[in-house]
Amino acid sequence: HARQPTLSRGILANSYIEESAESWRTTSAVYDKEHFQCTVEQRGGREEEAMAESQLVHPPLFTYISMLALLTLVPPFVILMWYTNVHADGSVLQTFNYLKENGLQGLIDIWPRPTAIAGKIIICYALFEATLQLLLPGKRVEGPISPTGHRPVYKANGMAAYTVTLITYLCLWWFGIFNPTIVYDHLGEILSTLNFGSLIFCLFLYIKGHVAPSSTDHGSSGNIIVDYYWGMELYPRIGKHFDIKVFTNCRFGMISWGLLPITYCIKQYEEYGSLSDSMLIHTIITLVYVTKFFWWEAGYWNTMDIAHDRAGFYICWGCLVFLPCMYTSPGMYLVKHPVNLGPQLAISILVAGILCVYINYDCDRQRQEFRRTNGKALVWGKAPSKIVASYTTTTGETKTSLLLTSGWWGLSRHFHYVPEILASFFWSVPALFNHFIPYFYVIYLTGLLLDRAKRDDERCKSKYGKYWKKYCEKGYKSVLNSKSAEEVLANFAKWEPRHGKFRYRHPWAQYLDIGGIARDCAYRIHALNVYLNYETQIEQEIRTKIQEPCMKVCTECGHVLKELALAMKTMTYPLTIIVHIDNAKIAAENLKSLLHTNSSWEGIIFSDIIPMATVASLLIETVYYTIKMVESFDQLAALARFKKTNRFAPVRIRTNSWKTKRVMPDQPSTESVHHDVAAE
Template structure:
């Protein structure tokens, strides 16, 4: 094994067993969400018509294949995915470099999520002026083909993960065109176990030419599809009831703010653990392409079902909106403070110098907890779920799932920092004992 790509010894998610459980279990969760969000299966509260669900399931292999490989849906999704790839390559943007890699190089990135998102919104608005009674066939297609689209995104995420795993074994050509060089593998995905490495991601930054597959999937096809799925629910409710409820409008608004805020701060992704440390395998492929659009849109899809309408009234809407504002403030203010400290603007703040020469901020927001920004992010999640009322715990799945995700990230970060900073990290944890929520965890 080369010095550039040392063998991975630690395995996340309890190794192969955990990876297998996630690979099988999470796609089934998405299918369950889709079944219980189908208007045909009375989903008021927890009273799900299991008999109706079973009756609607494919009865043989042929029907199953027709559902999973609907040619029209596949054509639409492939046009969506590769259309965005084309736009990613041709739209102008800011040129930035990523963090330094183990071979001393830095990758170049074109940050153009804003023009791409503006183009999508402009096209949608333009379409509204071309149709009668706000009837958009594109949004209706998404709503009417949710189950087929869920299958399509899941299968495509498997295919993409297989593709990037396969190319990770092909050496790269040198920039001068002479000879080849090793690809840089993920520190987590070089165990030698084919299944685990495929799941966690073997190569750190799989690319085809200038197209960075990982960064593209992080904020493009899945996030923007989530936006369209939410709009399709709003579209469906308007044409079914003749009006839209304030709860569904609020969910659309709050989640749109969140996802477009991510696009506006796309450059920040270059320093995220997903980009700097994790490889791109099934975990990220499935998460980006299937999990985000079909689990994050759960609240909107639930509220769009006839009989599940929730009318909040102005004061409840304001309270939920205030919760998102508070969450955003904590999230952004904390991250900005850390960025300013790294850039030397806040040297007056208390910090701990580590053996590597870097400093651990232990003041301001970062004296309250080690990951105070995570708490802000979690509060934002609550603002998405509360508009659904208390008819069912199903719509609160996101805050439970996201809490477990944030805790897992915090544990991983703690292990990495403890190994990297040693006694300095012990000193830091004494000064800042709380992990995420001050005085609680």
């Protein structure tokens, strides 16, 4: 929410409620029916070995189906993307109607046939980049240690290869030796040839992984589809020095990302006699991003693409075929759809795009410098906050890693993905909004990075165990300590121009109030979580006495927080929150009565009761703050005019015996009726 001055959707308070709900999902698990203690699930034994990068887990049926779907559907999708941009006026609807009328035969008809000129362009480009990769000088750089203890060594000459390629390409055009528009004119045949050639190349990698692996970081899942899709080797090489993943990902794929926008610029200039400012802005931001990549290439070798994902269809076909087509699609669209933005809008987009690229670079540079200096580099002018995490490789060797928890990396675990997504938006938005196709890459990248963040979290959780849990808690604690930042944001938002139905009457103060109460609640949850992780645990006899009400309090408060989070997101009244509030109150009263019943504690040493009393006290306080949060939310809902959507929601019936039941509104009752918030 720090990126948005407008808080009218309730993001400010919702962030705390979601954090608290997530913590409750963890805390409620501690009240196990037999143990009544906090247990942190760690991957161990055979499961840990299966999660190691050197051994692939045999996936379930739906994973096979999804892999087969990608293997069969994505290659033709690349052709459809090219066809839509070049021959269908950039209209997805036009392409869809064509396929609807002609079916599979229509796809066959528009699929370009591989040609000799396409093959010559691909081979010349590939040989040129391979030669530069082998011959250009570069600094010796070591990659991360693999799960088997292997450390790859690279030659960092990517920036030199990128610069030489761009200069050579432009010189060939300037002196009339080669016209880059040929690439655009034969782009369909090039993509078609790359499609078939890359599939054969991935088959070569599959066979090589079985017959002649380059290092100890290889293995098979026992399934051909999985091995072909994910790959067999982590660091495949031809000979001693030619790294295949560096070639496919960096030299062939990323350099083509810099060359193709230049090609599109030249083609548009030849077509119209001028270059539109939209194409110019797109090309500049893209080239800045690609240049940033090669400037930071040594850091890329520590990312998931190189250090975790094996060389198979997913990585290699993606970089050889998918990247040159999909990543450059906004420029491909702009060739035939020039847009004049005007100086003011063009400069604004350019500055915003370059700023996002810089922030993305600075995030990666910050972490890389932190690791290079073994945690001694200053971060934003201060000594860095860090966690020293140890882990065990598959060979049984214990290693340590430093996890940075300050600077950009103190904001969130994957903050660097945010400016990357925004940068892709800014080099796509010059196309404006006449068609959807220029924004496909932005949507694709968002999904890709969300999936990558999830996979990275799972991998780090398996690798670092308790240290990763501690690392994740750093982000939770930063939320607890952000009161002043929220107040600044709310005060800044008050000065926004009037807009929406509230004009100048946005309920900023109420958002802050909910955030403050949620923070107080979260403090109790955090204290409870820390307390239950101590080595000293409550005795079994005491646990059984208070087990049931404690479990009930955790469950009901967790439901309340999750419903509040959803209600804040959707600006609607929660449906059944009053049910859970009543149940939490009853559980808290039962817990109090157990503490006040002296006969229940006869024969138990007083010092043994103290831990139990601490847990119970924290739970009762949490119920209190949860109720306060609901009351504050009710005031916000009235001020912000939240929607009352549960027209047919059940109402509450309370009996004198504290037992509750639910009836529908049309059911008559002579008892005291307590409507929920939405019904009222």
